[in-house]
Amino acid sequence: QRMMRDIERKHITGLVFSKLARLSRNLREVQDFGDYFRKHDADLISLSESIDTSTAGGRMFFHLLGVFAQWEREETSERVAASVLTRAKLGKTINGKAPYGYQWKDRQLVIQPDEAPIRRKAYELFLELRRKGTVAKRLNAEGHRTRDGKLWRDMQVTRVLIETSARGIYYFNRVKKHGDWRSAEKPESEWGKVTCEPIVSETLWNQVNQIIEEQLKSWSRPGPLPVQTFGTLAHCVCGSKMYVRSGSAKYVCRKCHRKIPMVDLEGVIHDELKAFFASPAKLASHAAEAKRNLAEKEQALAAHEREIAKVREEMARTHRLCLDGHLTPQGFGDFYKPAEERLNQLNASLPKLQADLDGLRVTEVSSEEVLAEATALYDRWPLMTTDEKRRIVESLIEKVVIGDGEIDITFSYLPTSEEQCKSQQQWRGPG
Numbered sequence: 001q002r003m004m005r006d007i008e009r010k011h012i013t014g015l016v017f018s019k020l021a022r023l024s025r026n027l028r029e030v031q032d033f034g035d036y037f038r039k040h041d042a043d044l045i046s047l048s049e050s051i052d053t054s055t056a057g058g059r060m061f062f063h064l065l066g067v068f069a070q071w072e073r074e075e076t077s078e079r080v081a082a083s084v085l086t087r088a089k090l091g092k093t094i095n096g097k098a099p100y101g102y103q104w105k106d107r108q109l110v111i112q113p114d115e116a117p118i119r120r121k122a123y124e125l126f127l128e129l130r131r132k133g134t135v136a137k138r139l140n141a142e143g144h145r146t147r148d149g150k151l152w153r154d155m156q157v158t159r160v161l162i163e164t165s166a167r168g169i170y171y172f173n174r175v176k177k178h179g180d181w182r183s184a185e186k187p188e189s190e191w192g193k194v195t196c197e198p199i200v201s202e203t204l205w206n207q208v209n210q211i212i213e214e215q216l217k218s219w220s221r222p223g224p225l226p227v228q229t230f231g232t233l234a235h236c237v238c239g240s241k242m243y244v245r246s247g248s249a250k251y252v253c254r255k256c257h258r259k260i261p262m263v264d265l266e267g268v269i270h271d272e273l274k275a276f277f278a279s280p281a282k283l284a285s286h287a288a289e290a291k292r293n294l295a296e297k298e299q300a301l302a303a304h305e306r307e308i309a310k311v312r313e314e315m316a317r318t319h320r321l322c323l324d325g326h327l328t329p330q331g332f333g334d335f336y337k338p339a340e341e342r343l344n345q346l347n348a349s350l351p352k353l354q355a356d357l358d359g360l361r362v363t364e365v366s367s368e369e370v371l372a373e374a375t376a377l378y379d380r381w382p383l384m385t386t387d388e389k390r391r392i393v394e395s396l397i398e399k400v401v402i403g404d405g406e407i408d409i410t411f412s413y414l415p416t417s418e419e420q421c422k423s424q425q426q427w428r429g430p431g
Helices: 002-008 027-039 056-090 116-129 132-141 154-162 202-218 262-278 280-323 329-362 367-383 386-396
Strands: 014-017 043-046 102-105 108-111 169-172 175-178 182-185 192-195 234-236 242-244 250-253 259-261 397-402 406-411 422-426
Touching: 002 027, 027 043, 116 132, 116 154, 116 202, 116 280, 132 154, 132 329, 154 202, 234 242, 250 262, 259 262, 262 367, 262 386, 262 397, 262 406, 280 329
Parallel strands: 014 043, 234 397
Antiparallel strands: 102 108, 169 192, 175 182, 242 250, 250 259, 397 406, 406 422
16 A cells, blocks of 8 residues: 555656566456556566566556466466365365364374363353353453463354364364355365364253254343243143243143143152162263263363463563563553463462362262262252252253153263163143
């Protein structure tokens, strides 16, 4: 733009360049350059080509070379696109930034130990809060930052949640850009696929993305959490959700008017929880899940401590630069204060991580102890508040379907297992 202004005020009368391709490989841009220079009586002169736009022949040759330059660019682009498609179909990786929580190492997508715990936490928080903006605020408040060191935003949280690498499959070559901002998804046949170590379970990833899809369909802000124990889980066999009307003690389907008393449904779930934990297979899976959860907490704590050390090192480096006179007092404050704020946030959230890990280590139990805890949960159930019951039910059960005389319960407690344990309970409604 500055050059254009200098040409307009006659400060520049000619532009000398080594080769036309260095100026532009777009025919339209080449023509625009030529028209602009000719309009202001300025010349374009190439050192490697016999171009001098001060003559008619030179202008003709200038436009011909512009055509060849664009053809060369498009030909190169087609070859690169064909190569990318071939590599994608063969499952070979393409150079690019790894998704958050991973890094490229020896052409393999491996876990990034500092980012993976944060990404896992984002899934867990969203499943609890169901609001992307609130998840971003919680991550920021705990001192976590994006890969670029910036604050988390709702759009960044969304990208992290919907990206498939967290469940062990990374798809690439999915999007084709049109200009600076517009993009379109390529046909699925052109996608490339790389397997990687999952950060979260298949069940957790599916639950989170199902919530996101439902929110996109409704185009409305998610409402408050339900006050009933099965507010989000109760479904009618006809496919509709069941709700408790104000002043009523029954779950009712608004479509077919099927109903079930709240007390009866809670009694069925109460009995089924004990049976769920009584199975030897479930006990073994529960023990494996407990060990995996303990390992994840240890990784999260280690990553958190590394992040604290990294921030302290950055603060010390900034302080040394100020003492050496390389930073002004104002510049020192601009760099030091954000780092100090983040360090305080990280230190504030550290005790909770340590307490959670210590609690898991203390409560690491055997299969027999798990059965004892299940029995204790069964006995303690009537004394729990509705909110406590709802949290337990939502963590163990994916869906409850009420039909004619029977209730289908789909468990999703063991996220490391792809098995969904379905149980049926006979229920006799009021006559």
